[in-house]
Structures are given as structure tokens and as C-alpha cells.
Amino acid sequence: MTPAMQDLLLEALWQTALMVGASAAIAVVIGLPIxxxxxxxxxxxxxxxxxINRPVGLLVNAARSTPFIILMVAIIPFTRLVAGTSIGTTAAIVPLAMAATAFLARLFENALREVDKGVIEAARxxxxxxxxxxxxxLVPEALPSLIAATTVALVSLVGFSAMAGAVGGGGLGDLGIRFGYQRFMPEVMATVVLILIFLVQGLQSFGDWLVRRTSHR
Known part of the structure; x- marks a missing residue:
């Protein structure tokens, strides 16, 4: 692999990390209050x-049930309003954060419902x-489950970011499509796939470690 391609891979990895990290942070900040x-x-x-519960739940379910690729296209005017553009890494963060927020809101809600009712009654x-x-x-008691839910969302966002790259979002997905597929460079596609696998495995392992560290059991 040429030095120029290695530079492109590093840039694509940074773009993917930016998309996943920024959208996950936004999703946690908004999803937990929801x-x-x-x-x-x-x-x-x-x-x-x-x-209150039914309309908010309906909005969350609507966002969750919309395929990500359709969501990206449907909110292009909103993305352009927020990011100033509808293409590129920054623009991709908007639909990624929206999809992750709805996903995390339900996972977080389920985590909160798992907290022992006796603890709540004691606090009352x-x-x-x-x-x-x-x-x-609730939040401290549910913390391990909240971290586990965030880990699941991060892993999903890696896949979504690759999908965003296929429609101009940048990152590893964009590199794999432009060079690995369109220019018939299988070594680039293989490298992108390996990086994504290692990235997902690393996120999952780190999330599992955090869950063990914060678990009361």
C-alpha cells in the first residue's frame, strides 16, 4: 500500500472516529434526559x-423505526440548517446523532426500569x-446498564458511519467504496474491513470492562 493511501486511511479513520464520538456524545446528552x-x-x-409520555414515546419510536439511509435523506434540510452543508463528516454527525439519540433513549429507559423498586421506595x-x-x-444504580447500552450504540454507530460514507459522509465507508469498490482495489477494502472489525472489538471490550468496573454485583 502506497504512503498516499496510508495517509488516506489515517484521515478516514479520524473522520470515522469524529463521526462516532461526536454523535455518541450528543446522543447520550440528549437521550438520557429523554x-x-x-x-x-x-x-x-x-x-x-x-x-407527555405517549407523544414523546411516539417520536422516539418513529425515529428508531426509520432506516438510517432514509433518515439521512429525509432530514437534509435540517442537516443543512445545523451544519451549513448536507455532505461531509460534519453533516453526517447530524443524522447519526438523531438516530443514536432515539436508539439510546429506549435502551436507557429499559435500563432505568431494571432498577430494584425497593431502592426507589427506600429513597422515598x-x-x-x-x-x-x-x-x-436511578442513574447511579443503572450505571452499568447505561454503559452497556452506550457500548451497543457505539458499535451500531460504527456501522452507520460506514453507511454515511457511502453517500458522501467521509470516513472509512467512503474510502472503501471509492477505492476498494469503484477502483477495484481489494486490498483497500480488506484493510477497511479489518480496521472496522478491530474498532468494533475495541469499543466492545472497553465497554465490557467499564460495565464490570461499575457493577455492584
């Missing part, structure tokens, strides 16, 4: 409110407010 809202307003939540008996229960009881 999950807390869905949990709190659910039928068995701290303050049931169907008029000690006079904790709803907000304190959400932030100081």
Missing part, C-alpha cells in the same frame, strides 16, 4: 403523565424528591 422523562411519566413512573421513605430519585438513585 429516557428519564419517559421513565418518570410512564404508567409505573414517579409521576405518570400519559399526555427517606424524603427524597422525584428529581433526587431520578438523578441520585
Amino acid at each position: 429516557a428519564l422523562l419517559l421513565y418518570a411519566t410512564g404508567p409505573d413512573g414517579l409521576r405518570p403523565a400519559p399526555w 421513605a427517606m424524603g427524597a424528591s422525584r428529581l433526587q430519585i431520578l438523578l441520585k438513585v
Whole structure:
């Protein structure tokens, strides 16, 4: 492989890391509050409110059920408004973050529901407010599951970023399509696939390690 191609691979790897890292960070920051809202307003939540829970849940489900490639195209005007362009690595972060936010919101909500009800009742008996229960009881207790959910989302985002590259988003997917497929360079495609495999394995292993470190069991 030529030095020029090696430079392209490093640049594509950086673009993929940027897309995955930035979109995951945005998804966690937005998805966790949504999950807390869905949990709190659910039928068995701290303050049931169907008029909030159902519309928010419907929006989350709609975003989750939309195939990513269609979502990318459907929100091009919004992407252009936010990023100033509809192509490139920065633009790809917008649909990636939107897809990951909906995905994580449901995973986070499920993680919160797994917390032992006895812990919540004990916090109530000690006079904790709803907000304190959400932030100081539920989130710490569910932390291992929240980390596991984030790991799943990161792995999925690696695949989504490759898909984004196929439609002008940059990154490893774009490099694999342009050189490995269109220019008939199988060694480039093989290298891209190997890098993606190692990237996914690394993220999964690190996430599993964090889950073990934070688990109370």
C-alpha cells in the first residue's frame, strides 16, 4: 500500500472516529434526559403523565423505526440548517446523532426500569424528591446498564458511519467504496474491513470492562 493511501486511511479513520464520538456524545446528552422523562411519566413512573409520555414515546419510536439511509435523506434540510452543508463528516454527525439519540433513549429507559423498586421506595421513605430519585438513585444504580447500552450504540454507530460514507459522509465507508469498490482495489477494502472489525472489538471490550468496573454485583 502506497504512503498516499496510508495517509488516506489515517484521515478516514479520524473522520470515522469524529463521526462516532461526536454523535455518541450528543446522543447520550440528549437521550438520557429523554429516557428519564419517559421513565418518570410512564404508567409505573414517579409521576405518570400519559399526555407527555405517549407523544414523546411516539417520536422516539418513529425515529428508531426509520432506516438510517432514509433518515439521512429525509432530514437534509435540517442537516443543512445545523451544519451549513448536507455532505461531509460534519453533516453526517447530524443524522447519526438523531438516530443514536432515539436508539439510546429506549435502551436507557429499559435500563432505568431494571432498577430494584425497593431502592426507589427506600429513597422515598427517606424524603427524597422525584428529581433526587431520578438523578441520585436511578442513574447511579443503572450505571452499568447505561454503559452497556452506550457500548451497543457505539458499535451500531460504527456501522452507520460506514453507511454515511457511502453517500458522501467521509470516513472509512467512503474510502472503501471509492477505492476498494469503484477502483477495484481489494486490498483497500480488506484493510477497511479489518480496521472496522478491530474498532468494533475495541469499543466492545472497553465497554465490557467499564460495565464490570461499575457493577455492584
